[in-house]
Amino acid sequence: MTMIRVLLVDDQPMIRTGFRLILEAEPDITVIGEASDGESGAEDARALQPDVVLMDIRMPHVDGVEATRRIVDSGLSSRVIILTTFDLDEYVADALRAGASGFLVKDGPADSLVGAIRTVSAGEAVLSPRVTHRLLARFARIADHGQSSVPRSLEILTGRELDVLKSLARGLSNAEIGRELVISETTVKTHVAHIFDKFDLRDRVQAVILAYDTGLVTPDSAHVP
Numbered sequence: 001m002t003m004i005r006v007l008l009v010d011d012q013p014m015i016r017t018g019f020r021l022i023l024e025a026e027p028d029i030t031v032i033g034e035a036s037d038g039e040s041g042a043e044d045a046r047a048l049q050p051d052v053v054l055m056d057i058r059m060p061h062v063d064g065v066e067a068t069r070r071i072v073d074s075g076l077s078s079r080v081i082i083l084t085t086f087d088l089d090e091y092v093a094d095a096l097r098a099g100a101s102g103f104l105v106k107d108g109p110a111d112s113l114v115g116a117i118r119t120v121s122a123g124e125a126v127l128s129p130r131v132t133h134r135l136l137a138r139f140a141r142i143a144d145h146g147q148s149s150v151p152r153s154l155e156i157l158t159g160r161e162l163d164v165l166k167s168l169a170r171g172l173s174n175a176e177i178g179r180e181l182v183i184s185e186t187t188v189k190t191h192v193a194h195i196f197d198k199f200d201l202r203d204r205v206q207a208v209i210l211a212y213d214t215g216l217v218t219p220d221s222a223h224v225p
Contacts, residue, residue, distance in 0.1 A: 001027065003028060004030070004052060005030055005050045005052070006031050006050055007032060007050040007052070007054070008020065008034045009040075009056060010034075010083065011036050011059040011060060016034050019113070020034070023113075023117070033048050037059045038062030038063050038070075039067070041053065042067045042070040042074075045076060046071075049076060049077070051077075051121045052121050053071060053079070053081070055068055055081065055083060057083065057092070058091070063091075064082055068098040068099055071099075073099075079101040079120045080095075080100045080101055081101060081103065081116055081126060082095045082100045082103040082104070101120045101125050102116065102120055103126070103127070124173060125203060125204040127205065154214055157195065157198065161195055163181055164181070164191040164195065165216060166211065168192070169207075169211035169212060171208070174192065175188075
């Protein structure tokens with residue numbers, strides 16, 4: 001069995017201890033190190049080369065955004081999951097621009113944390129539905145006030161690609177989209193790649209912003225708790 005190697009970066013020892021207990025109860029996950037701030041977290045990532053870094057977003061000295069940027073810029077294959085609270089939209093956006101592979105709320109269920117680590121280690125992104133809803137509601141408000149340009153028409157997408165884009169906007173993973181649309185995960189990946197190519201998108205976050213900006217979905221219609 002291939003072990004997923006995780007580095008914990010959080011300035012609260014009790015949080016790190018709790019995450020370690022949750023993760024080391026899993027047969028395919030091991031915690032290889034802990035750091036209490038972003039600077040030491042970035043240094044430990046370079047030294048230990050974990051598969052996944054769980055990164056708190058607000059820490060002393062160097063925050064999670066800058067630490068993520070340092071890890072990504074160093075060329076490491078480590079993937080970063082940002083841990084946030086419900087009201088840190090602007091920090092989440094900055095972290096995603098810095099190269100984070102996704103974000104989770106700290107008070108989410110344990111199985112979401114474990115699933116996110118497995119998903120990210122497999123090369124996919126993780127978008128917490130709760131934070132996605134709030135983050136993209138802000139983008140929708142900006143669009144309503146005419147402060148952002150509307151992307152190109154979605155008419156170049158096929159019907160199935162539109163379905164996939166709607167599901168992306170709700171923060172669903174490829175596996176979840178496949179189950180919902182009754183198609184294989186491989187087919188979902190193909191549709192996602194086509195959406196990226198057609199609109200020159202970098203990642204899933206840009207895809208969901210596209211869905212909200214164009215009015216394909218709205219915060220109220222996304223049904224995210």
